[in-house]
Amino acid sequence: MLDTESFAVAINDGIGHITLDQADRGNPFDARFTSEISLIATEMDENSDVRCVLLDARGKYFSVGADLKTLGRDPDELPRFIKNATAGLHVALSRFTRMRAPMVVAVHGLAVGGSVALSAAADFCIAARSAKFYAAYTGIGLVPDGGGTTFIPQRVGTRRAAEFLLRNETWSAEQARDNGLINYVVDDDELTGAAWDLARELADGPTLAFGEIKNLLLSGSDQPIEAQMELEARAMARVTRSEDGWNGVRSVLAKQPPTFHGR
Incomplete structure (x- = not known):
């Protein structure tokens, strides 16, 4: 299996299990994250043993999104950094979207920025009742990446997407479900079991x-x-x-x- 630092990855009984594994940092989308997730997505796409992908996270947050400490280092180099970092993330999202294996994302805590786009890109998204989805981009004067301007409007419609992104909103799990961003809301202590049950159902399917x-x-x-x-x-x-x-x-x-x- 792949040797990664930002993720824990395993394939068992047809389910490719990806866990965001930088809990001490809030699972940020930094350069290492985007490089590794591209490799992981290719493996899940190419590995014939993978019949469903389940992505979850460890720690207090699902993901805090972009690593602001990295973004704030050098204004002259920032555009180059963005282009290089998003390249890996965008390859990953494209492959997750087009691979035959369905993808389930299980969200707890706070999902910010690119992790909201990732949740929208997945075929299924289950959230813990206490989870929140924060747009974040315009709060720092930036624009969505990770297919956010495609996947979020596809799920919620263009008007709700514009409101969410331009007004920098935070949605509760129930709001995210009612707006179509996610599929299901479950009690916090039921999230892991519900996500695995769905992944098992899909892995056994056609x-x-x-x-x-x-x-x-x-x-x-x-x-x-x-x-x-x-x-x-x-x-x-x-x-x-x-x-x-x-x-x-x-x-x-x-x-x-x-x-x-x-x-």
Whole structure:
């Protein structure tokens, strides 16, 4: 498994488990974080044993977002630093979004800035009841990264996204759920169990079909309907060539529960 300092990473029984592991610093998105998360995303995308990804965090905070101490060191070098740091983060988010394995994010404590974008990018996000989601960017005069201007509007709509980002709002877990940013809110002591139960359910599912659906959802907002339907037909045809697709149909015809293996 990958040797990383900002994360703890393990793959067990089909679930790729990624934990933000700089609890003493609030799990900041610093240069090391963005470099390592790119490597992790590639591994999760390429490893055929990974059928679902679960991302959570250790410590008081889910993530405090950008490392302000790093940002505040040298104004002349800051633009270069931003371009280099966001490169790794953006590669990671792209691969998490397009990989066939569904991704579940479990948020506790405070999620700030880029970690809100990460939560929005995930296929599923579960939050502890005490969790909060803080926009943060305009509070320091900056703009979103990590796909925040794509993923957050996709979840909550452009008007709510503009309000959240421009007015630098903080949403409670219930507000985040009601606005569509996250899927579920659970009691704090139930977060870990609920996240693992969902990850297990997804890992046991038809992951080839999941991957096709994820990509179709990405293209659905910018393709003409005729083009999108052709993409659907082609995706359906690809899945029917798979063992999972054929066995799924045959199992239902035989009135038996299907079993999927991701091939």
